Amino acid sequence: xxxxxxLVSGRRALAVAGGAFATALILSACGGSNDTPExxxxxxxxxxxxxxAKALSSSDFDRLAEISEKHFCAEDVQAFQExxxxxxxxxxEERAQMEELLGEQEDxxxxxxxxxxxxxxxxxxxxxxxxxxxxxxxxxxxxIDVVKEDDExxxxxxxxx
Numbered sequence: 001x002x003x004x005x006x007l008v009s010g011r012r013a014l015a016v017a018g019g020a021f022a023t024a025l026i027l028s029a030c031g032g033s034n035d036t037p038e039x040x041x042x043x044x045x046x047x048x049x050x051x052x053a054k055a056l057s058s059s060d061f062d063r064l065a066e067i068s069e070k071h072f073c074a075e076d077v078q079a080f081q082e083x084x085x086x087x088x089x090x091x092x093e094e095r096a097q098m099e100e101l102l103g104e105q106e107d108x109x110x111x112x113x114x115x116x117x118x119x120x121x122x123x124x125x126x127x128x129x130x131x132x133x134x135x136x137x138x139x140x141x142x143x144i145d146v147v148k149e150d151d152e153x154x155x156x157x158x159x160x161x
Contacts, residue, residue, distance in 0.1 A: 037120050037127035037146045040153035044071035059099065061087055073147050073156030110135050127153070 034040045044052075048067050055063035061084035068077045087095065118130035118141075125148040132141050147156040 034152035034154065037122060037129050037153050038117055040071070040146050041129055041131075041144055041155060044155060047071075059087070071155060073149055073154045076156060112136070124148075 034043055048071050052064065052067050055061075055067060061080055065077060065080040065084050068080050072080075087098075090098070112135070114134050116132045118132060120130070121128045127146050127148075129144045129146065130141065131144060132139060144155060145157040146153045148154075
């Protein structure tokens with residue numbers, strides 16, 4: 001794989017993950033378990049969102065893969081692991097070029113925000129959770145997809161790369 005291809009791959013991975021992270025950030029850390037669709041999203045935000053944001057902003061895809069195993073579906077975990085493997089296969093020079101190209105990443109966690117969980121639509125082993133998030137004067141509505149894997153609900157499709 002050429003350096004250009006590797007840089008494009010790394011840049012694409014960060015862009016997709018960063019955009020998807022903003023979507024996942026529509027809930028606050030209020031506790032929860034993976035027993036319900038809402039609980040799966042709350043569990044991620046209570047027990048993983050801060051570490052996830054730090055790993056993403058520092059392009060630490062090994063750490064992202066580790067964190068995602070607890071909160072995301074197997075498909076998303078695999079996508080993070082593949083990206084980590086691609087980045088780990090780069091030479092020091094290639095990684096330095098990629099980091100220079102990407103520039104410094106901003107802190108991904110907003111300082112103040114609130115949310116309201118809306119309707120949850122559950123259909124067998126899949127569900128969607130409607131969420132309204134307010135950050136400052138701006139309010140957005142989003143839908144989070146979750147799936148049931150091994151008797152636990154996990155966020156899925158947010159980070160497919």
